[in-house]
Amino acid sequence: MPSKMSLFNKELMLQMGRSTGWISVIYLLGLLFVLPIRILLILYSDSDNFLYYQSRNNLYQYDYEIQVFLIAIAPVILAVFLFRFLHVKQAADLMHSLPLKRSRIFHHYALTGMVLLILPVAIVTGIVYIMHFTYDLGSLFTIHDLLYWSGTIIVITLLLYIASVFVGIMTGISVVQAVLAYVFLFFPIGITVLLSYNLKILLYGFPSDFFLNRQLEKLSPITFVTVLESRAFQWKDAVLYIVMTLVLYGLSLFFYKKRNLESASEAIAFPKLRSVFKYGTAFCFMLLGGSYFNDVSFKNLGWTLFGYGIGAGIGYFAAEMVLLKTWRVFTRIKGLFVYLAAMALFVLGVQALGFYENRVPEQSEIKNALLTDNPNFYMRYDGFYGDVFDPKPMKEPENIDAVLKLHKQILANKKVNQQENNKADRDFFIVYELKNGQKVVRQYRVMTRLYEDFYKPIYESKEFKMTSKEIYMMSEKKVKYLQIRANGPLNKVVTLSTPEDVRQALSLLKEDVLAETYDDHMYYTNGGAFIEFNLGKEQSVVLDYMPTYVKFTNWLKEREMLEQARLTAADISHVVVAKGDFSEINDSDLGLESAIEKSKNALKITDKGQIEQVLEKAGSNPRHEYAAVVYYNGGNFKEIMFFDEEHVPEFIKNHFR
Amino acid sequence: MIEFKNVTKKFDRYTAIENVNLTIQTGSIYGLIGSNGAGKTTIIKLLASIYRQDQGEVTIDGQPVFENVHLKEKLVFIPDHPYVFPQYTTRQMARFYRNCYPSWDEERFKNLAQAFEVDVNKKIQSFSKGWQRQIAFIMALAAKPDILILDEPMDGLDPVVRKKVKNLLIQDVAEREMTILVSSHNLREIEDICDHIGILHKGTLLIEKELDDLKSNVHKVQVAYKNGLPDRLLDKLKPLHAEKRGSVHLLIVRGEEAAIAKQIIETHPVIFDLLPLTLEEIFIYEMGDIGYAIKNVVV
Numbered sequence: 001m002p003s004k005m006s007l008f009n010k011e012l013m014l015q016m017g018r019s020t021g022w023i024s025v026i027y028l029l030g031l032l033f034v035l036p037i038r039i040l041l042i043l044y045s046d047s048d049n050f051l052y053y054q055s056r057n058n059l060y061q062y063d064y065e066i067q068v069f070l071i072a073i074a075p076v077i078l079a080v081f082l083f084r085f086l087h088v089k090q091a092a093d094l095m096h097s098l099p100l101k102r103s104r105i106f107h108h109y110a111l112t113g114m115v116l117l118i119l120p121v122a123i124v125t126g127i128v129y130i131m132h133f134t135y136d137l138g139s140l141f142t143i144h145d146l147l148y149w150s151g152t153i154i155v156i157t158l159l160l161y162i163a164s165v166f167v168g169i170m171t172g173i174s175v176v177q178a179v180l181a182y183v184f185l186f187f188p189i190g191i192t193v194l195l196s197y198n199l200k201i202l203l204y205g206f207p208s209d210f211f212l213n214r215q216l217e218k219l220s221p222i223t224f225v226t227v228l229e230s231r232a233f234q235w236k237d238a239v240l241y242i243v244m245t246l247v248l249y250g251l252s253l254f255f256y257k258k259r260n261l262e263s264a265s266e267a268i269a270f271p272k273l274r275s276v277f278k279y280g281t282a283f284c285f286m287l288l289g290g291s292y293f294n295d296v297s298f299k300n301l302g303w304t305l306f307g308y309g310i311g312a313g314i315g316y317f318a319a320e321m322v323l324l325k326t327w328r329v330f331t332r333i334k335g336l337f338v339y340l341a342a343m344a345l346f347v348l349g350v351q352a353l354g355f356y357e358n359r360v361p362e363q364s365e366i367k368n369a370l371l372t373d374n375p376n377f378y379m380r381y382d383g384f385y386g387d388v389f390d391p392k393p394m395k396e397p398e399n400i401d402a403v404l405k406l407h408k409q410i411l412a413n414k415k416v417n418q419q420e421n422n423k424a425d426r427d428f429f430i431v432y433e434l435k436n437g438q439k440v441v442r443q444y445r446v447m448t449r450l451y452e453d454f455y456k457p458i459y460e461s462k463e464f465k466m467t468s469k470e471i472y473m474m475s476e477k478k479v480k481y482l483q484i485r486a487n488g489p490l491n492k493v494v495t496l497s498t499p500e501d502v503r504q505a506l507s508l509l510k511e512d513v514l515a516e517t518y519d520d521h522m523y524y525t526n527g528g529a530f531i532e533f534n535l536g537k538e539q540s541v542v543l544d545y546m547p548t549y550v551k552f553t554n555w556l557k558e559r560e561m562l563e564q565a566r567l568t569a570a571d572i573s574h575v576v577v578a579k580g581d582f583s584e585i586n587d588s589d590l591g592l593e594s595a596i597e598k599s600k601n602a603l604k605i606t607d608k609g610q611i612e613q614v615l616e617k618a619g620s621n622p623r624h625e626y627a628a629v630v631y632y633n634g635g636n637f638k639e640i641m642f643f644d645e646e647h648v649p650e651f652i653k654n655h656f657r
Numbered sequence: 658m659i660e661f662k663n664v665t666k667k668f669d670r671y672t673a674i675e676n677v678n679l680t681i682q683t684g685s686i687y688g689l690i691g692s693n694g695a696g697k698t699t700i701i702k703l704l705a706s707i708y709r710q711d712q713g714e715v716t717i718d719g720q721p722v723f724e725n726v727h728l729k730e731k732l733v734f735i736p737d738h739p740y741v742f743p744q745y746t747t748r749q750m751a752r753f754y755r756n757c758y759p760s761w762d763e764e765r766f767k768n769l770a771q772a773f774e775v776d777v778n779k780k781i782q783s784f785s786k787g788w789q790r791q792i793a794f795i796m797a798l799a800a801k802p803d804i805l806i807l808d809e810p811m812d813g814l815d816p817v818v819r820k821k822v823k824n825l826l827i828q829d830v831a832e833r834e835m836t837i838l839v840s841s842h843n844l845r846e847i848e849d850i851c852d853h854i855g856i857l858h859k860g861t862l863l864i865e866k867e868l869d870d871l872k873s874n875v876h877k878v879q880v881a882y883k884n885g886l887p888d889r890l891l892d893k894l895k896p897l898h899a900e901k902r903g904s905v906h907l908l909i910v911r912g913e914e915a916a917i918a919k920q921i922i923e924t925h926p927v928i929f930d931l932l933p934l935t936l937e938e939i940f941i942y943e944m945g946d947i948g949y950a951i952k953n954v955v956v
Contacts, residue, residue: 011756015742090740097705097736098757099729261707262668271669 009100009108016112020081027074028120034063034070035149036127043135053140059149060228071225075117075157076185079164080178082113087174089264096261106256110165110249117157125150152233159221159241160185162248169255170273172266176322185222192219194287201294201304202347204357204414207429207443267322278319282339285315299418312340357414360407361432361440368393369403370431371458372468389474389541392467393433399463403430406454410444417446448522456518469513470541471533476506480534484545484556484565487528489637494556494565505552506533512549520548523619523647528639529566547616569611573635577614577628577643578602579656592622592640593629603655613649618642626652658683659704659804659836664713666699673699674860676713681853683803684834686826688847691857697840698737700857701808704838705734717804730759731803735810739793747777747792751799758800766799773821787813794822798829805829807839811846823850848936856940864940871939876917878908881928890924897942909934909942 039062042053053062060067085091095105128146131137164181171177183190193216196208217223217231221241224231255270263269268277289311290304297303316336320329350356370393394400407430410417417424424445432440448455458464466472481497482505496505509531529545545566547553556562563570578599596602605611614628618641626643643652659681666673674696681687691697702708703715706722706729715722722728741750747770755761770777773791781792790813797805805826811819827850829835841847844854848868855865875897880886881904891899894917898909905928910917914931921929934942 009756011753015745015753018745019743088740090736090738093702093705093707093734093736094740096707097729097732097734099726099732100757101724101726260709 009104012100012105012108013112016082016109017116020078020113020116023074023078023081024116024120027070027117028123030066030070030074031120031124032127034066035059035124036131038062039128039131039135039137039140042140050140056141058229058232059141059145064229068225068228071153071157072160072222075161076164076178076181078113078116079161079168079181080174082109083165083168083177084174085109086168086259086261087172087177087264092261092264102257103253106253110162110252113161113165114158117161118154121150121153121157148233152228152238155238155241155245156221156225156228156233159245159248160225162245162252163221166248166252166255169252169259170269172263172269176267182222186220188219189216189223191284192216194284194291197291197294198287201290201299202350204418205411205442205444206356207441209427209443210429210441267325274323278316278323278335279339281319282312282316282336285318286312286343289314308343309340312336312343358411359440360404360411361434363397363401363404365432365434365436366400366404367433367435368395369400369433370394370429370467371403371406371464372429373426374468389470392473393431394461394463394467396461396463399458399461402454402458402461403432406430406451406458407442409451409454410446413446413450416450417444423447452518459518459521462514465514465516471506471510471513471543474533474535474541476503478535479506480536482506482534483532484561485530485532486566486571488567488571488632488639490567490571490632492564492566492571494561504555508552508555509543509549512546512551513543516546516548520546523621523644524548526620527618528620567615569608569615571633572611572615573606573631573633575605575611575614575628575630576602577605577626577652577655579626581625592627593638596627596629596640601656603652610649610651613651614641617647617649619644619647626656658718659838660714660716661700661703662714662716664700664703664710664715666696666703666708666710672860674857677857677860677862679855679862679865681836681838683836684830685853686830686837686839686851687853687855688844688851689838689840689855689857690842690844690847691840692842694859695857696860697842697857698808701734701806701838701840704804705732705806707734730757732806733758733797733800733802733804734806735790735793735797735808737809737812739789741781741789741792743782744780745782746780747775747795750781750792751777751796754796754800758802760801762799762801765801766795769795769798769825773818787815787818790814791818791822794825798825801833802835803833804836804838807837809841810839811841826850844937844940845935854936868936871936872933873914874911875934875939875942876910876912876914877932877934877938878910878917878921879905879928879930879932880908880921880926881905882924882926887924890921893920909938 042050056062085095096102125146129143132141132143132146163185164177167181167184168174168177171180193212196206196211199206200208217227218237224233224237259269268274286308289307289309291307292311293307294300294304297307313336316339317329320332321327370391372391374391394403406428410428424447426446426448428444428446428451430440430442430444434440479502481495482502483496484494486492496502524546525544527544527546531543531545533541533543535541553562556565576596578596579601580599605614614630618628618630621642621644622640624642624644626648628641628643630639630641632638643649645653659679661677661679664677664679665675677696677700679700689697689700699708703710704722706724709723717725717728717732720728722732742753745753751766755763755766773795775788775792775795781789784792790810794810810822814822826835826837830837839847839851848854852868853866854868856863878894878896886901886906894908894910894912896908896910898907900907918929918931921931
């Protein structure tokens with residue numbers, strides 16, 4: 001007869017093992033298939049397969065889909081089954097009539113669950129560790145890779161698990177626990193998306209893309225799982241996750257002690273949480289409804305308001321249905337009206353004040369300013385494999401002043417910019433870093449043409465180019481080789497791979513890019529020819545090869561590489577040019593081609609010298625006055641090019657005079 | 658000694674019990690009677706430390722019960738639907754209990770299992786409801802608690818087993834001074850083992866009485882006279898209740914048996930019977946108006 005109770009109640013843990021051990025076993029089996037068995041398969045497969053796995057960055061890239069599935073599901077299921085005793089009245093009665101303190105019960109269950117999650121990973125790690133030596137797997141992955149894999153998988157699953165446990169304490173129904181656990185895990189990301197999108201509707205200039213893309217996956221552990229393949233889990237992430245796990249553990253224990261057992265079979269266990277749940281759901285659905293109708297109605301105000309109303313109603317009643325466990329809740333409508341009234345007041349208040357929309361910092365407040373139309377600057381984030389070339393802020397007063405002027409002009413044109421169908425074609429992101437450490441971030445979608453006068457001086461400044469063009473940011477030493485590719489399907493390529501060639505080419509291109517004017521940039525951009533700098537590990541930087549890059553072009557010519565590096569008249573059979581407005585039929589090349597061919601007075605060019613001029617002067621913007629169909633030799637491929645009055649060759653101009 | 662002092666328990670806005678005061682002496686068997694929803698189970702689960710009261714105190718020997726492991730080691734609760742872990746056999750369940758209750762008596766468990774002819778290696782959930790309840794009794798008694806709490810314990814047991822269980826309970830009370838709190842919606846079912854009775858109605862405790870007191874104190878008298886009932890007799894006896902069925906008068910009288918008999922014989926009745934009352938009748942007559950109100954409750 002045990003007179004003294006030991007720290008661990010062996011039978012209690014045995015019971016958990018009997019009832020939930022199967023989850024751990026399935027998890028183990030899954031992981032066994034994903035790693036040890038997969039590695040065996042790789043070892044006994046052909047060499048291509050082996051090479052493929054050699055180039056993998058981490059062990060998550062082995063049967064990644066299965067890994068995501070296991071990581072995202074096992075911890076939640078385990079938490080649901082382990083804490084089912086709280087949701088079944090009789091089981092709850094039995095457990096809590098036993099001479100065990102609630103804290104002790106909780107520690108037993110919560111910790112056993114953790115052990116059940118850690119054990120399979122530990123076993124698989126052990127097996128792979130042994131395999132690493134017996135099969136000499138050093139070329140596939142290192143021991144560090146293995147430890148990274150098992151460490152991250154444990155840290156992440158523990159957080160997913162304890163979050164589900166926390167939700168389990170808060171609810172009284174296992175199904176609701178499972179659903180709410182995922183809602184809870186997705187919540188940070190979901191609410192960020194909804195809030196950003198809706199603030200964009202509400203506030204002109206709100207940089208929703210900035211918030212939506214910046215580390216979005218990182219916000220929720222469950223979405224982080226889905227990008228583990230390509231994103232590194234860093235130490236600071238690990239620390240954050242461990243802290244979150246401990247906090248949620250503490251909170252779960254706290255609320256478990258507070259919990260009334262009679263709340264088994266209630267959707268939300270704590271009465272005070274029920275209104276939070278109800279109005280929280282109404283709020284989220286309101287945002288969802290608003291964004292949806294804003295989107296499908298092309299920003300129509302009436303439909304957007306309708307979306308907000310209908311969303312709030314759906315959320316409110318859905319929450320009531322869950323709470324009351326019946327669908328007949330439509331008479332309980334008072335709370336909804338109070339809620340909608342409060343929301344309307346709040347929104348009107350924010351709109352009336354307008355302090356967000358009209359805020360443009362003074363020049364004297366600003367430490368630096370960043371202006372970019374490159375969405376990459378918010379889409380990249382740390383933890384990426386490879387280098388990052390984000391635009392950097394500018395410090396020169398003239399540039400800051402120019403950005404401020406552009407910003408004020410955009411605000412002055414608010415009405416024009418917000419019109420439907422205004423052919424806005426460019427997103428300007430403006431980030432001011434103030435001297436007091438604050439940041440002001442804005443995003444505007446505008447028509448480029450309207451702001452050319454303001455944007456041009458910024459674009460042509462040296463500082464802007466140095467801080468925004470990737471070519472100035474990448475390290476010369478990292479460039480493995482560079483390739484110059486001509487447009488079209490001709491597969492004309494020049495590869496430069498000796499360090500000296502790379503160095504010379506790079507320095508000439510830097511000069512050329514620096515000399516590039518805004519107008520040239522706008523005219524020649526997207527011409528089709530490009531230069532690709534390979535930085536190894538599947539990373540590369542791509543630069544449009546513009547005809548204005550004179551120094552670089554001459555350098556190629558001296559080395560007799562130019563013919564091979566770009567499209568020449570010799571590759572072309574003939575060109576047909578027409579004058580007129582073709583910008584409305586730019587959606588399909590076929591339509592454009594026949595429109596040009598059928599155009600009155602179309603000019604057919606076969607002279608090689610003239611074709612050369614056409615190729616040198618052609619731009620890519622369909623709004624220009626002249627359009628040309630360029631037929632490649634062999635007859636199967638053609639390309640559409642455009643000219644404006646300024647660039648069009650003399651003989652064409654004369655023809656259409 | 659178990660004490661409830663001004664205990665109130667609410668479920669959301671619904672008040673399950675209100676201001677209940679209740680005392681159970683050590684070594685007694687206390688029967689809690691009430692209709693469905695009267696609050697019996699609430700009181701029982703408060704004592705088992707499953708629920709937490711909103712107001713008042715629930716104590717055993719002066720110590721609060723809630724989350725008191727020391728007290729709970731000596732307390733076993735058998736709910737109205739005994740729960741066992743899925744797939745568990747009696748032997749496994751017994752091992753689990755043994756691990757939780759320091760006073761577990763393995764010898765006793767074996768003897769009881771034998772006496773009830775339970776196959777300890779069979780999964781409990783494959784037994785019938787009655788058998789599962791018997792197994793729950795075996796576990797509870799093997800844990801040798803000082804306090805045993807039973808919620809509707811006789812449901813689903815056949816008369817033979819019922820008798821066997823009752824004997825075991827009484828034996829433990831007599832030998833070890835075990836205290837039992839037992840609830841039932843049926844007074845008759847438990848009147849033969851209880852020595853104290855509390856009646857709950859709509860969340861309040863209407864009455865709390867020692868049974869022996871009641872039984873020796875109230876009598877049913879049937880008398881018939883040639884010339885009708887003498888007036889002074891009623892004045893003397895002050896019956897709780899009087900009615901006439903044909904020529905026979907039926908009186909419910911409080912007092913000592915001998916004294917009552919003497920007074921009646923003095924009036925020379927034609928027929929005279931002095932009968933004991935069932936517990937049910939005692940309650941109904943003793944409690945007068947409330948008694949009628951709860952007549953349907955206790956039956």
